[in-house]
Amino acid sequence: xxxxxxxxxxxxxxxxxxxxxxxxxxxxxxxxxxxxxxxxxxxxxxxxxxxxxxxxxxxxxxxxxxxxxxxxxxxxxxxxxxxxxxxxxxxxxxxxxxxxxxxxxxxxxxxxxxxxxxxxxxxxxxxxxxxxxxxxxxxxxxxxxxxxxxxxxxxxxxxxxxxxxxxxxxxxxxxxxxxxxxxxxxxxxxxxxxxxxxxxxxxxxxxxxxxxxxxxxxxxxxxxxxxxxxxxxxxxxxxxxxxxxxxxxxxxxxxxxxxxxxxxxxxxxxxxxxxxxxxxxxxxxxxxxxxxx
Numbered sequence: 053x054x055x056x057x058x059x060x061x062x063x064x065x066x067x068x069x070x071x072x073x074x075x076x077x078x079x080x081x082x083x084x085x086x087x088x089x090x091x092x093x094x095x096x097x098x099x100x101x102x103x104x105x106x107x108x109x110x111x112x113x114x115x116x117x118x119x120x121x122x123x124x125x126x127x128x129x130x131x132x133x134x135x136x137x138x139x140x141x142x143x144x145x146x147x148x149x150x151x152x153x154x155x156x157x158x159x160x161x162x163x164x165x166x167x168x169x170x171x172x173x174x175x176x177x178x179x180x181x182x183x184x185x186x187x188x189x190x191x192x193x194x195x196x197x198x199x200x201x202x203x204x205x206x207x208x209x210x211x212x213x214x215x216x217x218x219x220x221x222x223x224x225x226x227x228x229x230x231x232x233x234x235x236x237x238x239x240x241x242x243x244x245x246x247x248x249x250x251x252x253x254x255x256x257x258x259x260x261x262x263x264x265x266x267x268x269x270x271x272x273x274x275x276x277x278x279x280x281x282x283x284x285x286x287x288x289x290x291x292x293x294x295x296x297x298x299x300x301x302x303x304x305x306x307x308x309x310x311x312x313x314x315x316x317x318x319x320x321x322x323x324x325x326x327x328x329x330x331x332x333x334x335x336x337x338x339x340x341x342x343x344x345x
Contacts, residue, residue, distance in 0.1 A: 059341045062166045066159065067334060069243060073250025083251045092244045097157065098212035100238035101177040103231065105216025108174040112221060114292055118175055121286035122182040125278050125300055126152055130190075132274060142263070146318040149194045149311065150325050151271055153187050154302030156180045158245040159330075163337065164298055165242065167345055168291040175295035181213035187307065196315040249330075252306040258327045259320030268303070268329035272336045276301035294344040301340055303329035 077083055108115075133151040137144055154160065157180050164176035184207060218224075225231065258264065279300030283293045304326045312322040 056342070058345060059338050062163070062341060062345070063338050065166060066162050066246060069162075069246040070159075070250035070253075073247035074254040075250075076247070077251050077254040083247075085248060085251055085255075088244055088248055092241055092248065094208050096237055096241035096244055097180075098208040099234045100161075100241040101181065101209060101212040102216040102219075103234050103238050104170075104173050104177045105213070106219040106225060106231075108170075108220055110171060110174045110292070114288070115174070115178055115217075115220075117286045117288060118178055118292050118296060119182065121282040121288060121296055122179050122299075123186075124286070125282040125296070126182070126186055128278050128282070129275055129300070132278070133271075136270070142267075143318055143321070145195055145315075146312060146321050147267065147325065149187075149191045150304040150308035150322055150329075151267065152194075153183050153191055153305060153308065154275065154300065155249070155305035155330075156183045156299050156302055158249040158305065159333070160299045160302045162242045162246055163302075164295045167298065167341060168294055171291035172295050175292045176299060177213070177216075179295065179299045181209060184209050191308075192311065192315075195311045195317055249306065252309075253327055253330055256306075256309065256323040256327055257320065258324035259318075260324050261328060263321070264324035264328040265332075267325060268332040271329060272301055272303070272332055276336075276340055297344060298337070298340065301333075301337065303333040 073083070130148070130152045133148055134144065137147050137151070156176070161173065161176045161180060164172035166172075168175070188207065219226075226234070276297055279297035282300075283296045288296060304322070306326055309319060309322045309326050311317075312319040
């Protein structure tokens with residue numbers, strides 16, 4: 053009973069805040085998602101990443117192993133996902149990138165924070181940066197047949213990660229008033245990401261729901277299993293072990309739908325994958341957390 057209550061305390065705030073965003077749109081209120089997304093991605097999230105890394109007490113070797121495990125895990129998910137989609141004769145351009153890259157930002161960061169505290173946040177921002185880097189290169193290539201290295205270099209999240217890692221490695225800290233300012237801005241990130249997730253899901257029009265149901269269940273189980281295997285293989289322990297498994301199991305992010313729309317893949321099918329996988333995670337993530345916390 054205590055374990056169930058602990059898990060509910062972790063997941064309830066995450067899904068309730070996302071639910072507020074969903075209800076806000078359904079009630080007919082305005083939500084300028086493009087503005088809020090830019091504010092979050094270009095300002096709030098980079099501040100969160102930088103300050104979390106700079107002030108982290110995590111061992112650099114541990115974070116290094118987490119980084120390697122993250123890259124290896126996503127490559128393995130990509131290989132298995134490609135084989136599965138080929139077997140099922142589903143469109144690779146539409147389904148593979150969403151199958152690989154979960155919602156490590158809007159949903160993954162707050163879930164890791166509530167589940168594992170500051171250590172969870174430290175690990176989550178590392179994995180968020182990995183998915184951002186891979187999404188702007190490999191992810192775009194899968195959907196569009198071309199990369200976006202130039203765009204990746206313009207992403208504040210990438211530079212925030214590099215600077216945060218440098219400050220952590222060197223033991224540097226920004227002046228107190230600067231740190232307080234950056235932390236204050238970064239505190240916007242989690243509620244903004246969750247509200248935006250709810251808004252985005254509310255505005256999507258799902259397609260091919262039956263296919264999405266099957267893929268969502270397989271994605272959740274497979275990615276959690278690969279996350280567990282990679283955590284064991286790279287010798288992770290404690291919070292970082294749990295964070296890797298949790299982040300790998302995240303549902304499809306709304307960014308996958310935006311990429312499909314931009315590069316003329318089957319955006320309706322991807323929208324269905326986003327919505328259904330998010331609903332699957334409402335059940336799946338609490339069950340997974342009972343094994344991790």
